[in-house]
Amino acid sequence: MLGRELVLVLARRLIETGSVSGRSTRGGGRERRSTLLLLGTGGSGRTATLGELAEQLGEQPHVVIDAAAMDSASVLDLLTSIVVEFARVSSRRWRFRRFLVGRLVAAMSLPSNDPEAAQARVLAELRRFRDPATLAGVITPVMRAAGITLSPESLHALVQAVLNSLTRHPFTRRVTLRSGMSWYAHQDTAGRRRDPIQELVRLNTLKSYGGPSERDELDRVLFGALLADLREAAGYRYTVDPVLLLDNADHPVAIDFLTMLDRTRFGLRAVPAPDRLTVVAAGRSALLDRLQVNGRPWTDLDVHRALAGDQLPVLPWIAVQFRDLSETEMFTLAERAEIRDERLLSSVLVLGMLTKGHPGATSMVMRVAAAAGGATLGLRQLLALPDNEDEDRRPVLDSLLRMLLGELGERQRSDLAVLAAARNWREAQSLAQSRLLTSPDRDRAELLSLAFATVDAQGDRVMHPVLRRLLLCLLASRPSGHYASWQAVFGYLAETAADLSPEVGGLPHLLSLGDVEVVARRMLIRLSEVDGETWLREARALTEAPALPTDWGLLLADWAPKPESGREEPPLLAVVTRVIIAGQAVNDPFAVAGRADMYGVLTTELMALASRAQGGFAAFVECSEHQQTAVRLWRSVLRNGHWR
Template identity: 30%
Template structure:
């Protein structure tokens, strides 16, 4: 016996591979298991009738081992909804519904009838939009209702099970089914009735699936659930709500008689994820996901609501594999892997675009700026950097993009909101509901629990910020300068030094850190050091890493301890953290270890802590 399953929902920002995952699933399911697929973002104002007809049509396509699934209850409901009734005269309305249902026996091809009802929705399904007849079925409805009746179909439909179902709906009701169908028709035409109609049709759809899996010569071979794949489910929450209600209303029955349906959805971590997170249901890492985890999380055996699985970034090892697949044409795969992972932070879409550009333009030895400024393979006009930004900011207004460029200087969303309230630097409003602060952009959470911008998007936007001049509304110096002053007012020591370093004030940062060396516990001081040295760099330096360290620390006399080694350490760590620098950072490892050793005696009781940190680089 099957068991109740949740709606498996994969979450992640744009470009994280959600649609590619559904593509792979669809390819594996084809001709193995009945499945249907919809892109909720493209449905528009589609009614529940249209959407469920589209799902039923796709699931009714012949499949080895499953035959052709039929949907008599759903079609019965669709026929009743299609009638124009005079509900003021109830007896007449009942007779009108009876006349509509009589047409059921004249439908020679139920799947095509469903396709006719769902023609607009099916046109948005990539796998079906080019199938001859799907889009134009609506023009040939009369041809689908014919006098020649298939005897087998007539025999199966004469039982009246489909009509009777609306009287009990698997909930123990004892109503007249024709009265229920008249009410359903009336509600479908009222402004507030769409949701209730959708719930009943979902229940009919699921009842048809259960019945279809039980009956027929191939019933014993149907060991796998059929599947529905929903892309961008955030745009179809009303559709999902109807499914959830249908499951919930069956209650205990769903445990003993589960629906043979698995729903796999994708979400951009916006509406659906926020709703579930508010209820305490946060996404689980994909490596920890599974039915046991779902049950242990207290999601309930009887509920088939969303089970959120987070699509995490690619690991350095995974990027190594992708780089190796480019072949022997690259002279230093390890360096290229480090550069790509360091910049893209493992984001699948950004990683793929970088590697495609490297392969297309044979950029070796690799300069990250050269890759980002290269043309997107197959385009010739769009630059890789702009193509990557467009992946994240689909249909985002230009003024919002410009304000995001400005806010990219902020370390987290709270800092960005403070920046936004300083109106001279932004074009739009500083309201938290502004598109600038959309959850799909600020979707990461740092170690302190603060929401941050997607790392690779922030780096791309910081690159644009660095390209602005002093004549622009908000250039690098003005934005980081404002943030530095605000952090100083808020007594945010890490923020103040972070933005000071972004402005190139190495000496100021070094002396502040030196003053704190014997005042702050060593482990906390190292955390502060890492936060400060994660500051972005405006670029413009052509020096190799070791030469850059020497150039930016000439102001510190070598015998000035611990200032001189600390200055070298700050610049070295700043350089290593910058993805735009040459990836040959191993040249600095020995320097970093030596500088940590030199400042360790000045760290009060933290000598052993700093020596242990030095060992990591040694």
């Protein structure tokens, strides 16, 4: 995962040189250019990074397209929008003669059963377009049909900008549209020589009467025309290349566009001419699934190798995933939210337990916490507060989920709450095949791809911690009799879950169900089988299991040493149980008030277990010292009483 600064450096290198390594991308007789994909959950900062990149580009020709605003549009509409936006940037630098010829002819009403009459009509119309006013009357409805929803005045201004790019001289105002016609004879393919008018009539037929495959062919040809127009402008008017910044690229129209871009550059019918367009696309992490990319996002090492000049293979996609905020960055964010003085440290630590550094979520909860002033809050209370920046003043929990997931229906959100119980991709797939979900089968794969889009340190696909925690709040709110209650979901996983390890199995889910004694007895046996380091690693994995709202202090007291009670359990079982309870408590972001005490329990009880382990005593001592440091920190944090 990468920070914003490194992503920007990578993007600028690709834009300036055509390659992230800064070396020539020529290969196989043609220039090939990778597409940079910026991946992240909602609120990860990917849109802000595109905006910052646009600011850095300055005068370099670039356009920003938001695919979310074109949700029902076609690829042809997206291509038209790109033309319009480049014309808006500089109407005299760009001549989209090839694209506009094909786009306008495709929109004409031509005789369907008389090829010669259709060709004569096309030629007559192209001659008629010598007059700018006539051409304006034709371009305007085409742009409006493409979904370019502007005021009549703004639309007219854009039409004039396109016309300016087609005139040879500002005084004669002679339109040079017909000069783009000849490209359709060869379409940048060696050895291809056809009648351009016949090819244009064929495009009209594809659009008017063709099915999906014919529409794809139309898009491919017009996309090639657009690339040829951009290549001509970049090659002869100035040295810098044009840039397309595509936001919300996980929407259908953007997926279709990027797929076509891949085929144009790397497919069997790839265009042999150099490609001068740089594309940087930002979207949710599920974008890789939708593009059917088998590779993984680049790591810091991959990026540093590229920036150091290592010759890397030219791939269709370079995918980078945004990392979460560091602790230092969270402090900076808190100061910007005007959280000051003694509340600063406690707010960063408490809120960080919930958000795990997610940029958007951290920013939102810090804003809400700052607005609450000096009131003593609990995290559950904070999530229930109304969001002051939401028009409907919905709870903060709803605002966070909408930011992370977008607008989803009630059924989809309900099913995602079930999937949140899964620790990893395999468990999520198991849940998706169960009757605990109500979405149709065709939608379940989409939900999986949307929610399990973060890659952990082991390379496994998981749900982002803050998203999982918020969805589990929804799951915990269901009554026990619900068909997909907390007990039903974790009970299913306890029986069918893929093993965390051969020894631990489904124990974490039993712990989520509250069967702490069963888990403790198993971990007591493990204490005599493995060394201390292995036992602690398994215990950490276990205690990350989520729990229903629990009074941890009361639960811990039930396992306190009571010689007079006559309990039959071995004393060591009680020690193991207390370690598991306290470990689960310190991993519960909502358990703030007693956190220092829980760390204190871990400090003392871990030392009691050290002598019983099969070696690895140093691991217990080191872990105990770490817990002791946490005791001091949280006693200091909670002393001011701002959080409970």
